[in-house]
Amino acid sequence: xxxxxxxxxxxxxxxxxxxxxxxxxxxxxxxxxxxxxxxxxxxxxxxxxxxxxxxxxxxxxxxxxxxxxxxxxxxxxxxxxxxxxxxxxxxxxxxxxxxxxxxxxxxxxxxxxxxxxxxxxxxxxxxxxxxxxxxxxxxxxxxxxxxxxxxxxxxxxxxxxxxxxxxxxxxxxxxxxxxxxxxxxxxxxxxxxxxxxxxxxxxxxxxxxxxxxxxxxxxxxxxxxxxxxxxxxxxxxxxxxxxxxxxxxxxxxxxxxxxxxxxxxxxxxxxxxxxxxxxxxxxxxxxxxxxxxxxxxxxxxxxxxxxxxxxxxxxxxxxxxxxxxxxxxxxx
Amino acid sequence: xxxxxxxxxxxxxxxxxxxxxxxxxxxxxxxxxxxxxxxxxxxxxxxxxxxxxxxxxxxxxxxxxxxxxxxxxxxxxxxxxxxxxxxxxxxxxxxxxxxxxxxxxxxxxxxxxxxxxxxxxxxxxxxxxxxxxxxxxxxxxxxxxxxxxxxxxxxxxxxxxxxxxxxxxxxxxxxxxxxxxxxxxxxxxxxxxxxxxxxxxxxxxxxxxxxxxxxxxxxxxxxxxxxxxxxxxxxxxxxxxxxxxxxxxxxxxxxxxxx
Numbered sequence: 001x002x003x004x005x006x007x008x009x010x011x012x013x014x015x016x017x018x019x020x021x022x023x024x025x026x027x028x029x030x031x032x033x034x035x036x037x038x039x040x041x042x043x044x045x046x047x048x049x050x051x052x053x054x055x056x057x058x059x060x061x062x063x064x065x066x067x068x069x070x071x072x073x074x075x076x077x078x079x080x081x082x083x084x085x086x087x088x089x090x091x092x093x094x095x096x097x098x099x100x101x102x103x104x105x106x107x108x109x110x111x112x113x114x115x116x117x118x119x120x121x122x123x124x125x126x127x128x129x130x131x132x133x134x135x136x137x138x139x140x141x142x143x144x145x146x147x148x149x150x151x152x153x154x155x156x157x158x159x160x161x162x163x164x165x166x167x168x169x170x171x172x173x174x175x176x177x178x179x180x181x182x183x184x185x186x187x188x189x190x191x192x193x194x195x196x197x198x199x200x201x202x203x204x205x206x207x208x209x210x211x212x213x214x215x216x217x218x219x220x221x222x223x224x225x226x227x228x229x230x231x232x233x234x235x236x237x238x239x240x241x242x243x244x245x246x247x248x249x250x251x252x253x254x255x256x257x258x259x260x261x262x263x264x265x266x267x268x269x270x271x272x273x274x275x276x277x278x279x280x281x282x283x284x285x286x287x288x289x290x291x292x293x294x295x296x297x298x299x300x301x302x303x304x305x306x307x308x309x310x311x312x313x314x315x316x317x318x319x320x321x322x323x324x325x326x327x328x329x330x331x332x
Numbered sequence: 333x334x335x336x337x338x339x340x341x342x343x344x345x346x347x348x349x350x351x352x353x354x355x356x357x358x359x360x361x362x363x364x365x366x367x368x369x370x371x372x373x374x375x376x377x378x379x380x381x382x383x384x385x386x387x388x389x390x391x392x393x394x395x396x397x398x399x400x401x402x403x404x405x406x407x408x409x410x411x412x413x414x415x416x417x418x419x420x421x422x423x424x425x426x427x428x429x430x431x432x433x434x435x436x437x438x439x440x441x442x443x444x445x446x447x448x449x450x451x452x453x454x455x456x457x458x459x460x461x462x463x464x465x466x467x468x469x470x471x472x473x474x475x476x477x478x479x480x481x482x483x484x485x486x487x488x489x490x491x492x493x494x495x496x497x498x499x500x501x502x503x504x505x506x507x508x509x510x511x512x513x514x515x516x517x518x519x520x521x522x523x524x525x526x527x528x529x530x531x532x533x534x535x536x537x538x539x540x541x542x543x544x545x546x547x548x549x550x551x552x553x554x555x556x557x558x559x560x561x562x563x564x565x566x567x568x569x570x571x572x573x574x575x576x577x578x579x580x581x582x583x584x585x586x587x588x589x590x591x
């Protein structure tokens with residue numbers, strides 16, 4: 001039994017091994033790039049894009065804003081619990097196709113007016129469905145260099161029917177079993193707490209899918225709160241989540257997850273997300289948002305100034321550290 | 333005793349209170365944010381202090397300071413015993429370590445199958461919803477699934493617009509035939525009207541209890557499919573003043589969800 005969804009980002013394992021041999025870095029070289037350069041170099045028309053993080057947490061939002069600023073188009077998004085990132089990418093026209101695990105929602109804040117509108121009006125095409133464990137294990141299969149991984153989810157559901165999975169008879173137990181095809185995104189952006197100039201990266205708190213995603217992605221840009229000295233990594237090697245050979249570029253972007261949460265550093269900016277949820281109810285409001293915060297800002301630093309600058313960042317740090325209570329404009 | 337001035341409760345208060353009484357102490361619970369999280373926070377502070385909360389993004393046994401907004405935000409692994417990955421959490425559930433899973437839903441049918449994907453035709457939905465997220469995984473892998481949702485005729489539907497997460501599919505044995513782990517499935521459905529379970533023989537939804545002030549007819553009138561109504565239907569207890577205080581002052585002081 002086969003799901004009817006298209007097989008996105010799959011490669012024959014031997015073809016992928018050769019791609020890795022011929023394209024991925026082997027030497028520890030300084031990979032630091034400006035954000036604009038990294039986005040223009042590694043995001044290509046027609047790419048399958050997967051963002052690190054989850055929901056409104058540890059997402060490389062700086063690179064999302066840059067993709068919009070550079071007017072990237074015709075991108076397919078892996079909607080792996082993609083919330084604010086998904087909303088902006090769809091409504092700005094960067095993404096026109098999506099595979100959905102969780103998308104078009106803002107978690108506790110409600111549904112996304114902008115990206116729902118894009119789908120309900122047929123302006124963005126939903127290619128298929130998958131579950132969160134499903135997409136995680138697609139990346140894991142890729143990270144293991146395998147064509148697929150078996151799993152016991154999605155069975156019996158229409159999430160399976162609309163997926164690119166297969167159901168077979170397990171040769172050992174004789175029971176029905178789902179096969180999750182490997183997924184190698186063409187490009188991924190993962191935001192980390194710190195890395196060295198080679199890309200050896202540490203993440204504090206939950207890693208979500210990023211251990212596997214970093215290994216699955218053909219091209220990986222690490223955006224980081226801070227580029228640290230090589231010794232910081234070497235002094236605690238057990239904390240390295242992503243090794244240099246997976247990394248194609250390193251971009252230092254303090255507050256690069258804003259308005260999403262960066263665990264231990266700053267909480268999500270609910271004022272800004274609330275503003276977005278409010279203005280994005282109409283196409284005109286959505287366009288005004290992009291004019292103001294993306295095209296109206298020279299770069300991410302300019303965007304940070306527009307959303308409240310250092311004073312706002314200090315406030316979000318207080319909230320993160322439980323010294324102040326967050327606002328919740330969307331709850332009123 | 334309930335003070336006289338507080339004899340009616342909001343649906344959120346009533347549902348959180350009822351849900352907090354379902355799980356036994358010492359159980360492991362995979363939960364999302366929102367109402368399920370509020371119910372578990374209440375359970376931890378009242379009857380079942382030794383419940384282990386697990387969040388899909390990797391937070392295990394956090395000591396949650398305030399209600400998380402995202403299923404992965406800092407609060408979901410605040411003072412946790414481990415901050416790990418979605419792979420680790422879902423593998424743990426697939427191994428059989430997770431007793432309860434908590435879900436929300438836009439639509440449910442008589443077998444506890446749920447829809448969180450689309451209302452209307454899939455290709456051009458009237459309302460596009462977020463999709464499975466971790467819902468299908470929770471409903472597939474946890475031993476017992478608890479669903480918390482609003483009850484009305486559209487939501488308690490004879491035929492789902494999309495089957496996102498499996499309940500008992502089309503009856504006894506169907507989950508196992510599909511390849512899902514044996515002995516798993518929906519256990520309770522908590523709504524603003526009462527608490528439902530599932531009939532052992534037919535795996536169809538059955539009314540267990542109504543909230544105070546709700547009649548069996550109210551429940552029937554808000555269910556499109558044939559709900560099994562046993563001869564004896566019990567009544568849930570009213571939230572206590574202490575539960576109300578915990579919900580408003582400690583668990584959701586910013587009132588994201590608690591009203």
